[in-house]
Amino acid sequence: MTQAFNHRIAASLELRKQQGLQRKIVSIEKGNTSSLVRNNKEYINFSSNDYLGLAADKKLAKAWQKGIDLYGNGSGASPLVTGFSSAHQALEDRLCDWLGYSRAILFSSGFSANQAMLFSLLEKQDLLLQDKLNHASLIEAGMLCPATMKRFHHNDVNHLSMLISGDELANSLPDGAMSRLVVTEGVFSMDGDLAPLADIAEVTQQRAWLAVDDAHGIGVLGNEGQGSCHLAGIKPQLLVVTFGKAFGLSGAAIMCDEMTGEYLTQFARHHVYSTAMPPSQAYALTQAVNMVATEQWRRDKLAELYHCYDQQLNSVSGYQYTPTPIKPFVVGEAEQAVQLAECLKQKGWWLTAIRPPTVSKGKARLRVTLTANHTKSQVSKLACELRSLIEG
Ligand SMILES: Cc1ncc(COP(=O)(O)O)c(C=O)c1O
CATH class of the missing domain: 3.40.640.10 (Type I PLP-dependent aspartate aminotransferase-like (Major domain))
Structure with a gap:
């Protein structure tokens, strides 16, 4: 009787792994600003929901x-x-x-x-x-x-x-x-x-x-x-x-x-x-x-960043227009999204791959989020990087 939980837990974890949907919790030194430090390496953070840049204000x-x-x-x-x-x-x-x-x-x-x-x-x-x-x-x-x-x-x-x-x-x-x-x-x-x-x-x-x-x-x-x-x-x-x-x-x-x-x-x-x-x-x-x-300037700053992101990426496959700081970049299969996020991470960009069951199958994506703390140059460089990874 007491084994049922062990079996259930082990089987669910194994299935997650086989489906390539296993998630990992990562401990970071600081993640609530536009840059993020992990294992002494700095990344530009495009993954937070800190849209107005108040989390570390x-x-x-x-x-x-x-x-x-x-x-x-x-x-x-x-x-x-x-x-x-x-x-x-x-x-x-x-x-x-x-x-x-x-x-x-x-x-x-x-x-x-x-x-x-x-x-x-x-x-x-x-x-x-x-x-x-x-x-x-x-x-x-x-x-x-x-x-x-x-x-x-x-x-x-x-x-x-x-x-x-x-x-x-x-x-x-x-x-x-x-x-x-x-x-x-x-x-x-x-x-x-x-x-x-x-x-x-x-x-x-x-x-x-x-x-x-x-x-x-x-x-x-x-x-x-x-x-x-x-x-x-x-x-x-x-x-x-x-x-x-x-x-x-x-x-x-x-x-x-x-x-x-x-x-x-x-x-x-x-x-x-x-x-x-x-x-x-x-x-x-x-x-x-x-x-x-x-502090209207925070929203005005976001609008400038949207414009910059849209201008650079609107012709690239996977780009989707949104009137908000959430910019989904749809890749398709979960594995591809994870690989793309990993590639970007190696170049110093922190983006999270969102996979099923959070989004539907075939709609795995990078969820790019802009915040009032980002600079136009950061957004522009990320967009260039994404474009060259997708277009080769
Ligand atoms: C649409 C929506 N509602 C509710 C929540 C939950 O809010 P909280 O993180 O404060 O629990 C979230 C969190 O991600 C969300 O995206």
Whole structure:
């Protein structure tokens, strides 16, 4: 009996290896800036999600240090016990003010925010509709929650509309007895493309609630970096923002109305039964929101870098245009992507090969990410290198 786990673990690991999909965790000396040091060798880092260059920003670090001086180290408890401080309250207030919502419920990660949102809201008779390429945290919660989940083709509003209409025809439950929730990312993490949010909002209107996970759009898109929804001119019932990317820190919030906020406070188990983020972190995050909102030069710099990347690579096979800092360079087979990343690594460029199951088979890629800390010359040199490796 006790051998079953050993056999299962060994067999799964062997299969991963045979499929060429084994991943390795690498320990690096410093990876949160545009350069990265490993084993005393320096690389230019095109793999982080630190889009606005805040992860190693000195002003933000000072704010975190001040937060520690003011509040000490950990929060000491979950939010409903004694873990929720005035620093958390100030962060909630600032987020609400910035994004135009009444409540912001804080979580320690985007993964837990997404899971909490789906697990706490959905019941057995409900229908959950998700974009096929939504993040693992959303798809997994959708599979495990009691509602019926259907996935619509990526960014396909007609398919989404058909699924809603089909459910309207099939469902004889009285109005109010069941709910539909549509969930999409604002910017897709592996493709860097935008969801057609205005069209999705139109299709869902009066027929479903809409939740947008804007992990990769918040801070980067829209006026003051208010994200994909502001850019599209919509306000979904639920907006998930995460702090591990453009904000340079970690954590997340679900933005919602007063009553939903109260409901999540009562029933979102990842919020209720988990230690609140350190108050010093909440303090630093408020500073990060201020920097994101006011330091437009970071977004302007990104726009310059996109232009440079596009100009150099748009005729090269594998290049894909995106209006975001995520630039997928699609290679095809997993092995080729790994080889290309390895070749680039030897020349001092750090890029991660993304393989199935993270992306679909035949769509393995390099996920090039640009940050406000990169220089035009770095982007230009990377593009030249990529071009010569592909074109020979
Ligand atoms: C779209 C999306 N949502 C949620 C998450 C999870 O966020 P976190 O890293 O804060 O757990 C990620 C992380 O990569 C993501 O890409």
